[in-house]
Amino acid sequence: GNSVTQMEGPVTLSEEAFLTINCTYTATGYPSLFWYVQYPGEGLQLLLKATKADDKGSNKGFEATYRKETTSFHLEKGSVQVSDSAVYFCALRFTGRRALTFGSGTRLQVQP
């Protein structure tokens, strides 16, 4: 079936470190891919998206590239800040289906 797999957390980094959160998917077809972020006590917010192979989504210093050959959509940031501490969710959506399928989420903790 269709699914999203994320690396388990928590991921603990020092401020200004490089971040990678891995996300791979299993799908029949070519879904749209999303990263959402959830800050403590809040709902999910869209961080970035990519709708076709080789697209790069970017926002707030984060970026992710839609890799069809490896069915991956890894999230990266060159220099994290304490304020980036949150839970990050990878998600996909298939043509003809409006609902999102989410990964399990990866908690990021950035220490000063």
Add this chain to the structure above:
Amino acid sequence: DAGVIQSPRHEVTEMGQEVTLRCKPISGHNSLFWYRQTMMRGLELLIYFNNNVPIDDSGMPEDRFSAKMPNASFSTLKIQPSEPRDSAVYFCASSLDLGNNQPQHFGDGTRLSIL
């Protein structure tokens, strides 16, 4: 701009009681989604509506759960009777249904605790 508005933010009640969660989607959005988030199962889609019509309710766990969308600006998720295992954060989200690339906008959730 007002985002998705959910109420209440927190609810604590005893098992067996009826619980009603409310959601006001973003004006103009015609798709609405209810999700449940728990530590064990992560984010699960319960049901979604398009133009006020339920499209897929396969995620609704059992008959104790029901959802309605009487108009484009309001939806409810009801649990009757509630059980401790229903304790979770329930999120409502909405999107503009103009193709599959439209993102979903989430409310801040309702944290439900059933004692």
